[in-house]
Amino acid sequence: MMIKARRLFKDTNDLPTLPAIVSKVVTMLDDQDASSDDITDLILSDQVLAAKVIRVVNSPLYRSSNSIESVKRALIYLGFKSVREMILTSYFVDGFKNKEQPFDMKIFWIHSFSVGAISRHIARQVNYPDMEKAYLVGILHDIGKVFLGHYCKDEYGQMLATISNTSRTTYEAEFECFGTTHCEIGLCLAQRWNFPSVYSDVISYHHSPEMATEDPLLTAIVALADFYCSSHVTSDSVAQASIPGPSEESAWHLFTQHAPDQSASGLEHFLSNLDEEYEAIGQEVDVLFNTMTT
Template identity: 45%
Template sequence: MEKAHKLQKASQLIAGTTDLPTIPIIATKVLELLEKPDVELDEVADLILTDQVMAARVIKIVNSPLYRTAQEISSVKRALVFLGFRHIRELALTCSFLEAFQGKDGVFDIRTFWEHSFGVGVVSKLIAQRARYHDVEKAYLAGITHDIGEVFFSYNMQHDFQKVLDEIKGRPHKLVETEERYFGTTHCEVGELIAQSWNFPPQYQEVIAHHHAPENATLEPTLVAIVNLADLFCSVRQLGYEGSEWVSFNLAEEGAWGILKNFAPHMRNLDVERFCYELDDKVSDIRELVKSVFEGMEV
């Protein structure tokens, strides 16, 4: 099916929704503030403290296994000093993404979704580091946000999306192909339109749109390839959605692997089996991260 037709269908589905998730205004202000060359850390901390949910999540995430602080951090300002300005942007977007989708009931367990999303973010960062990609934080954020279209289906198209998940459970059916049959579009197009409405940078929009077909990327195909491979790795290391237990892949046959090797020829020597074992060590950390982020909070 033509991309334009799928985007048109996605637009129709979104137009029929009255409660499309939005990025919290404080997160937007934080990101705008971080763009100022003379911004002070105290300004950012004071702004984050006006949103108690974001402030609490900043504390929880910075104390999670993801950042491995030497001792517990209990204040927003200390958290920001520890992170540095570059990582504040990463954390602000993470928290706003969490808040945009909290407090709703969907078809799949939302914590499973976050385990997958954080998993893809963490693995994207690891792959980016191995490939010597210039912006590992961008890879992390692109990994976290790649499946926002799935949440739309889970919340807003519950009856039909349950049929989609039932059909692929335990079977070698691709999710995007099954979505296309049921909805005339996929989570890639829906997510792309949501990302546009949130004014996400074009590179993030491209990852969301093409993470299942990185060969179609034109802006930053390497970034899309990184997220594609991270998505595949997570699907076979117990960080996928229910119904993906059958998933397996041959790295040498993946188009994303070819893109990554062209960008970083040294990746040809990657010991894939050893890398997968390294990912196993991250699985429990990612689950602990999700648990800590949501503990005592409405999801």
Template identity: 30%
Template sequence: MQDVKKKLLTAVEKMPAFPKSVHQVLKLASDINCSQKELVEVIKKDPVFTLKILRLVNSAYFGLAREITSINHASVYLGLNTLKNVALGLAAVGAIPKSNVAGLDMGAFWLHSLAVATSTRMLGSMLGVSRDEAADYFAAGLLHDIGKVVFALYMPDEFQKAMGLAVEKNMSLYQAEGEVMGATHADIGALLAERWNLPSELHEAILDHHNVGDGGKSQLVDCVFAANQVSKKLSFGAAGDFTFKPLPAAIEQRFSLDLDGLIKELPTLDEEVEHARVFIKLGEAS
């Protein structure tokens, strides 16, 4: 097991780091005494990043009635937590190469991730979370499968083998990874979350998004799990396998709906995912 952990840590160490400005944003945003002004000053020091955030804020994703022309204005309108998550989403996409030798299709990967992000946010809203808190739900969905990218980039032979096994035996990639590598994308994703100093609730969602047992772990983890099944059943993109599971009893209870019932409650999902594509477009732009 030590050998496996060592191999995972070596792979995680090779992942690109976030820009300094994003590290500072995450650090500041985790401080309850942080002011909007401090956060704005950090973002302003990175003009390229500032421009990306303003483009995102003025896109159909937020659907604002009037144009936001400054980061100060954006911070007032969006709130500190949403601004933090916008910065985090853009930075994560920007840190990830567009191709890998393992053959993980990054276009399909990001479409799946966006669908899970959008569904998680919508499910959180159904349960009454505020608009500001819903930004955490979107970020958790966007990054839930980030460990697959680490595998595809830095353990490509093993990851290819796991993807092949998942297809051949019609099993989940999560299961196949455990058999081939002795660890899963959730394990290595959680290690990356530590390296990137992501907030603890994001770390938990990445680590536990397959491991909900009977459900009821935390509202956020339950929403990510349910959103993952919704996105797979509706074939939004692909992330290595197409197996989906019914919702555990506690998650059905939380929503008073089964998987098909949840899907019926998300009629605008297609359109919302389309709007969210701007994250990838702007994140990947150099």
């Protein structure tokens, strides 16, 4: 399977790139020994990146009461992890901004941002040590769809038309149509962009969490958040509603292995408990969409 994904990927010569500075900043933000001055200097060495950080920190997304004019203050205000999350999200959105798709990109982003926010909520519930990571990888989980949608636009559009109003998932249909899936294509992209291996693993296995090796709990969290959000969208979305299948059952199994106190409630009850949070994040997701796409 992976051979087809790599071949499709190799034949594409205008892949969205992630500037080298972004990988450097993201790596440095993960480095315990890096000081705030080191990170500030690195961000300031790229004016586009510095301007982006200032613009986003002053957007309604972060609700700062005073305007923040310096990168250093932005770092203090947001915290290192949030800056990492914000930089990656905004470059990711930019990379695909003007690439035509056979599906509605607004619905795609709303799904992605919702999965990020619900993943972060679940992570908090089970004391997962890095909530921002859960948020970011939740946002990135379906990147492979944007690649397939753009570079195989007509076939992907036809494929989506054949499965609309059916119970078939995009994952199954992609495999039949392309011999690969958005998970494998997403893995190729994540590797190309030098994402940490945990991110690649979640992107690769969010529809088959039992295969995850790097961080099975995180993969299970994103798989559950993805399923929940997919079953709460309208039918014209690229995400689809369905009843829990083997992939969700195995995500739940993995999840309760790591968070045994959750197992008593059962999967359906656990999912219905997310309703309140889903309603609460609606506005945040809208603001995020508007901030990142304008």
